[in-house]
Amino acid sequence: MHVVHPPELSDAAGDDDELPEVLRTYQTWKGSNVFFLGGRFIFGPDVGSVVLSVFLIVVPVAVFCAFVARKLIDDFSHHLGVLILVVVIVWTFYVIILLLMTSGRDPGIIPRNSHPPQPETTDRGIEVESGLTLTPQLRLPRVKEVMVNGMTVKVKYCDTCMLYRPPRCSHCSICDNCVERFDHHCPWVGQCIGRRNYRFFFMFVSSATLLCIYVFSFCWVYAIRIMHSENTSIWRALIKTPASIVLIIYTFLSVWFVGGLTIFHLYLISTNQTTYENFRYRYDRIENPYNRGIFGNFKEVFWTSIPPSKNNFRALVHREPKPLTRITGGSSVNSNIEKIPSDVEIGSVKPIWKNIARDDGSNDGGPQRSSLGRSGSWDLQSEVASITGIGFSDRVNRGGSSGSLEVPIK
Ligand SMILES: [Zn+2]
Numbered sequence: 001m002h003v004v005h006p007p008e009l010s011d012a013a014g015d016d017d018e019l020p021e022v023l024r025t026y027q028t029w030k031g032s033n034v035f036f037l038g039g040r041f042i043f044g045p046d047v048g049s050v051v052l053s054v055f056l057i058v059v060p061v062a063v064f065c066a067f068v069a070r071k072l073i074d075d076f077s078h079h080l081g082v083l084i085l086v087v088v089i090v091w092t093f094y095v096i097i098l099l100l101m102t103s104g105r106d107p108g109i110i111p112r113n114s115h116p117p118q119p120e121t122t123d124r125g126i127e128v129e130s131g132l133t134l135t136p137q138l139r140l141p142r143v144k145e146v147m148v149n150g151m152t153v154k155v156k157y158c159d160t161c162m163l164y165r166p167p168r169c170s171h172c173s174i175c176d177n178c179v180e181r182f183d184h185h186c187p188w189v190g191q192c193i194g195r196r197n198y199r200f201f202f203m204f205v206s207s208a209t210l211l212c213i214y215v216f217s218f219c220w221v222y223a224i225r226i227m228h229s230e231n232t233s234i235w236r237a238l239i240k241t242p243a244s245i246v247l248i249i250y251t252f253l254s255v256w257f258v259g260g261l262t263i264f265h266l267y268l269i270s271t272n273q274t275t276y277e278n279f280r281y282r283y284d285r286i287e288n289p290y291n292r293g294i295f296g297n298f299k300e301v302f303w304t305s306i307p308p309s310k311n312n313f314r315a316l317v318h319r320e321p322k323p324l325t326r327i328t329g330g331s332s333v334n335s336n337i338e339k340i341p342s343d344v345e346i347g348s349v350k351p352i353w354k355n356i357a358r359d360d361g362s363n364d365g366g367p368q369r370s371s372l373g374r375s376g377s378w379d380l381q382s383e384v385a386s387i388t389g390i391g392f393s394d395r396v397n398r399g400g401s402s403g404s405l406e407v408p409i410k
């Protein structure tokens, strides 16, 4: 079962009755994503940048084909000239497909909860600094600590998604979703880079680097052949092919960007870090609990199966009836909580963790397995189990930020 909400809060206030009773999940989606073809493709809100990226790839390649590769066909015997043209076209298609596989698919979004999780029994010694008053009896800790490979990792509560983020998960402020193994939000592909598309992102960036080197190299080959055939200097030869000059400059500048990214991500993959972790935690100073050794780290990125999406964007869902009672504010409510007043219902605070796990699993038809940790795998269900107190310590970070979604004990 997937819990649904009206698409917009304003709709909930006024036009509720005009909406159909049965919708698809993507039509009720609360993140900022843009969907195409009835929810078959999901992009970030900056999907327009994908068009720009395709343009930045296709136009130079078209110039290369028209003004360089076509001329080289006659210069090489045994169809080698034709091969130069065919390779660049096929490789460009490959790069574009990798770009779309990175951009148009679920990067690893964790479905939002419809209610805040049920706090554990109050006699477990849970303490919090501040919170939103929901009922006078219960509290939710803002940060919990779980063990990963014998090391303590803090998992934070997400106010927007109303869940404890699994380790390595982060909330993308652009897409407004919690994303597993969040790397970064890439404005060039218009999508979060996360657990389900990191491999394609790396393949896209590295393939684009090779495309730059290929075009750069054959522009020089063409200029050198002009130099030899006309017995002139390389500079005079280059002037005879202005398209080559433009492409050499363009690919030279581009390769610093995509090549630099490729090398940076090779470093991140070899040390099993995400871009987010690299900027935030600096694992050169503290030990990285996810590091499995260089071969294990490469294997994790390239030779493990990509888990199925936790979201079925095309699933039919019934429109949720209007909640009768809503909390509209609190003494220490932050902006995230203020944005979602209709999600917090009085009287809905009850044990729901196991239901959540079951609901999420049923959306994609199976458990979500990852390969975190040497000692075993981590999935949302085990995450939920751990947070509900099975097998993990659960201490409270007293330094949590303000505006937590908590239910203080009075
Ligand atoms: Zn979130």
Ligand SMILES: [Zn+2]
Pocket (backbone or CB within 6 Å): 044, 172, 173, 174, 175, 176, 184, 185, 186, 191, 192, 193
């Ligand atoms: Zn994003």
